[in-house]
Amino acid sequence: xxxxxxxxxxxxxxxxxxxxxxxxxxxxxxxxxxxxxxxxxxxxxxxxxxxxxxxxxxxxxxxxxxxxxxxxxxxxxxxxxxxxxxxxxxxxxxxxxxxxxxxxxxxxxxxxxxxxxxxxxxxxxxxxxxxxxxxxxxxxxxxxxxxxxxxxxxxxxxxxxxxxxxxxxxxxxxxxxxxxxxxxxxxxxxxxxxxxxxxxxxxxxxxxxxxxxxxxxxxxxxxxxxxxxxxxxxxxxxxxxxxxxxxxxxxxxxxxxxxxxxxxxxxxxxxxxxxxxxxxxxxxxxxxxxxxxxxxxxxxxxxxxxxxxxxxxxxxxxxxxxxxxxxxxxx
Amino acid sequence: xxxxxxxxxxxxxxxxxxxxxxxxxxxxxxxxxxxxxxxxxxxxxxxxxxxxxxxxxxxxxxxxxxxxxxxxxxxxxxxxxxxxxxxxxxxxxxxxxxxxxxxxxxxxxxxxxxxxxxxxxxxxxxxxxxxxxxxxxxxxxxxxxxxxxxxxxxxxxxxxxxxxxxxxxxxxxxxxxxxxxxxxxxxxxxxxxxxxxxxxxxxxxxxxxxxxxxxxxxxxxxxxxxxxxxxxxxxxxxxxxxxxxxxxxxxxxxxxxxxxxxxxxxxxxxxxxxxxxxxxxxxxxxxxxxxxxxxxxxxxxxxxxxxxxxxxxxxxxxxxxxxxxxxxxxxxxxxxxxxxxxxxx
Numbered sequence: 001x002x003x004x005x006x007x008x009x010x011x012x013x014x015x016x017x018x019x020x021x022x023x024x025x026x027x028x029x030x031x032x033x034x035x036x037x038x039x040x041x042x043x044x045x046x047x048x049x050x051x052x053x054x055x056x057x058x059x060x061x062x063x064x065x066x067x068x069x070x071x072x073x074x075x076x077x078x079x080x081x082x083x084x085x086x087x088x089x090x091x092x093x094x095x096x097x098x099x100x101x102x103x104x105x106x107x108x109x110x111x112x113x114x115x116x117x118x119x120x121x122x123x124x125x126x127x128x129x130x131x132x133x134x135x136x137x138x139x140x141x142x143x144x145x146x147x148x149x150x151x152x153x154x155x156x157x158x159x160x161x162x163x164x165x166x167x168x169x170x171x172x173x174x175x176x177x178x179x180x181x182x183x184x185x186x187x188x189x190x191x192x193x194x195x196x197x198x199x200x201x202x203x204x205x206x207x208x209x210x211x212x213x214x215x216x217x218x219x220x221x222x223x224x225x226x227x228x229x230x231x232x233x234x235x236x237x238x239x240x241x242x243x244x245x246x247x248x249x250x251x252x253x254x255x256x257x258x259x260x261x262x263x264x265x266x267x268x269x270x271x272x273x274x275x276x277x278x279x280x281x282x283x284x285x286x287x288x289x290x291x292x293x294x295x296x297x298x299x300x301x302x303x304x305x306x307x308x309x310x311x312x313x314x315x316x317x318x319x320x321x322x323x324x325x326x327x328x329x330x331x
Numbered sequence: 332x333x334x335x336x337x338x339x340x341x342x343x344x345x346x347x348x349x350x351x352x353x354x355x356x357x358x359x360x361x362x363x364x365x366x367x368x369x370x371x372x373x374x375x376x377x378x379x380x381x382x383x384x385x386x387x388x389x390x391x392x393x394x395x396x397x398x399x400x401x402x403x404x405x406x407x408x409x410x411x412x413x414x415x416x417x418x419x420x421x422x423x424x425x426x427x428x429x430x431x432x433x434x435x436x437x438x439x440x441x442x443x444x445x446x447x448x449x450x451x452x453x454x455x456x457x458x459x460x461x462x463x464x465x466x467x468x469x470x471x472x473x474x475x476x477x478x479x480x481x482x483x484x485x486x487x488x489x490x491x492x493x494x495x496x497x498x499x500x501x502x503x504x505x506x507x508x509x510x511x512x513x514x515x516x517x518x519x520x521x522x523x524x525x526x527x528x529x530x531x532x533x534x535x536x537x538x539x540x541x542x543x544x545x546x547x548x549x550x551x552x553x554x555x556x557x558x559x560x561x562x563x564x565x566x567x568x569x570x571x572x573x574x575x576x577x578x579x580x581x582x583x584x585x586x587x588x589x590x591x592x593x594x595x596x597x598x599x600x601x602x603x604x605x606x607x608x609x610x611x612x613x614x615x616x617x618x619x620x621x622x623x624x625x626x627x628x629x630x631x632x633x634x635x636x637x638x639x640x641x642x643x644x645x646x647x648x649x650x651x652x653x654x655x656x657x658x659x660x661x662x663x664x665x666x667x668x669x670x671x672x673x674x675x676x
Contacts, residue, residue: 229455232515232518235440236466237440238440238467239436239470242466246466250458251457325456327456327502
């Protein structure tokens with residue numbers, strides 16, 4: 001398993017190079033002109049434009065720029081946000097040039113992305129806790145009470161919860177719990193994962209994927225209900241609660257784990273809607289901001305980091321299969 | 332197969348069941364049914380059976396004759412919409428069919444244990460075999476996790492699993508079929524039940540392993556003075572392991588008696604057919620094995636009269652109209668209008 005992990009980690013590098021190539025190419029040929037973004041209103045001055053372009057190293061051939069970018073990324077220097085150039089962005093760009101990221105200024109892309117991801121991760125954590133407990137419990141209950149009113153109620157309400165988009169349920173919850181019944185004082189914002197503000201967005205985040213988890217748990221349990229080994233467990237006189245927990249759940253959780261992996265990737269790459277609605281400075285909100293402001297380097301950093309999250313979560317999911325199913329071997 | 336039918340049943344589990352003794356388990360007019368789209372399937376149809384303390388009773392018959400459903404009715408573990416709709420199953424002064432689910436949980440595994448046919452699928456793949464043995468003891472014998480583990484290790488050793496300490500934390504996919512059945516047996520015996528229901532415990536195993544597993548069950552049951560119901564279709568197992576044998580057909584009993592008597596003087600044509608389909612030492616190569624013509628009846632639409640008449644070479648009008656009841660013939664009982672006078676002693 002150790003060797004397997006090392007091999008998988010080693011395979012991350014080429015994957016990331018491909019992702020970098022794609023994001024860089026899109027950035028290079030895309031509609032956003034970083035020079036123009038740095039210069040602001042000055043951009044029509046051709047001499048100034050050429051000067052800044054040279055300072056930023058954007059006059060070099062594509063391949064050289066890409067290799068330079070890739071080297072810097074692997075070296076931990078993810079570049080500089082445009083906002084860090086301040087009011088006289090173009091002057092600083094000229095004086096500090098491409099090496100600007102190294103000087104450790106507070107708005108390096110890496111610091112920015114990692115900081116924002118921290119907030120998204122804390123929020124995602126709660127959503128995952130909600131899914132891993134509440135949704136799985138509902139799924140188990142629906143399966144055990146198969147084809148009864150309880151089952152139908154659980155499945156139907158999950159369908160409803162997951163069908164309403166976050167941009168509808170979010171504002172509705174805000175109106176109900178902030179304006180009508182003021183359980184929460186503030187409309188949004190972020191004050192750490194243990195603050196009250198984290199509750200509503202976490203619930204909204206969990207609502208979307210809830211149906212998948214409820215249904216898969218239900219299907220998984222229903223599938224093992226009639227198995228011989230479950231009959232054996234009952235023949236031993238085990239209480240039904242332990243039959244479910246010890247003999248059924250692990251087998252039933254294998255497809256659920258697959259979904260949880262995908263959901264985790266989805267949550268960690270940030271929810272554009274939820275973070276926007278609840279005004280949470282997470283990675284999703286950062287993505288929107290930088291996309292709108294043309295903050296090229298940051299947006300590329302975000303995309304790159306999101307890909308890194310997805311491949312890492314995939315690896316973790318694959319490793320967890322072994323924890324669930326002893327028949328899984330890594331070689 | 333496992334034991335040679337030619338050899339006498341020299342060592343039944345206990346020497347001589349006592350028919351006068353009080354039965355440990357008394358099944359009376361049990362009816363177990365399944366509601367299906369094709370109608371009511373009568374899996375067990377009016378079965379009465381006494382199991383005496385310390386005896387080993389073989390329950391034989393073709394597939395689908397209700398042997399397994401009888402055992403599952405006793406355990407209260409009928410699948411799907413199966414239900415024991417009428418009759419009584421008396422065990423230790425209680426009618427199991429009326430017991431609450433809490434009472435049944437105490438009886439299952441604790442007082443009555445069952446060994447299943449399919450060692451490949453009857454054990455949980457995601458739980459260590461050690462835990463599967465020890466968990467029931469924590470419930471029934473009120474042992475701590477540590478004590479149950481120690482007992483499970485002893486049991487593993489006792490059922491012939493080498494290096495139990497190393498094997499305790501293994502999963503079943505790391506075991507062969509025979510080893511899995513040994514684990515199954517360890518589970519069944521772990522809480523020292525009074526009654527063991529063994530549902531074709533060797534059918535799914537290699538022939539060479541069958542005899543070992545059978546000997547193991549016999550040895551353990553003998554040590555514990557346990558009463559056992561052996562469900563099988565193997566007359567060799569009956570001859571080698573059982574004290575009495577009951578033959579089932581279409582959910583009812585057609586013949587019951589001491590093994591020697593039934594095997595040597597089968598009264599019912601169905602029993603004769605079952606015995607005729609076993610190769611004997613006298614048969615020569617190339618001889619055709621006897622087989623009972625036709626198929627077992629559809630349990631959703633049974634024939635009138637004797638349920639065996641469509642396949643019976645002796646059937647006449649009476650057989651087609653009137654259902655025979657069990658009658659005493661010598662030491663045995665049979666339900667047939669055609670029992671030969673020479674058998675009536």
